[in-house]
Amino acid sequence: SQKIEQNSEALNIQEGKTATLTCNYTNYSPAYLQWYRQDPGRGPVFLLLIRENEKEKRKERLKVTFDTTLKQSLFHITASQPADSATYLCALDTMDSNYQLIWGAGTKLIIKP
């Protein structure tokens, strides 16, 4: 079956270090992948979109990579801060699922001071 997977266990990172979150998928031919941030009790907020023909995308301290051979996207936060603590969701658009994104369950990131 088609699915998209993110680490279900929380990721604990020391402040100032780089946090790396993983999004793996199977049986898709993705066109775009998006990353969102979700804080407790709130809706997701868009962070970055990367296209299948882009290897890397950056925005300030954030970097996303997209490897269609490995069927994987990595999301990096450099110089992490406690304020970066949140759950991060990836969402895949295969172009086969008209208007529908396929969402991962998210990884909870905890940045310790």
Added chain:
Amino acid sequence: NAGVTQTPKFQVLKTGQSMTLQCAQDMNHNSMYWYRQDPGMGLRLIYYSASEGTTDKGEVPNGYNVSRLNKREFSLRLESAAPSQTSVYFCASTPSGIHTDTQYFGPGTRLTVL
């Protein structure tokens, strides 16, 4: 600019009761969506409206109905609530519904069905 608003924020229902979740956006977006979010699972699409006057089923439409009242408003109705519908419900909108659109979410409605 309030973005996407949802009412109510919290709701407790008894099995068999009905209710309507309201969603409105003030960004002049064409497309609107209803998702549910359950622990350990990704967001699942219930229904979407690509443009005013159209609605389509998503991944998990059973037990729900929707109305795109106008361009701004998209409501979700539970006709006979079941405990399996206990969840957090999010409304979202996108400017055009094209694949590179980003989704703008409301704050969610936390629904418990007893």
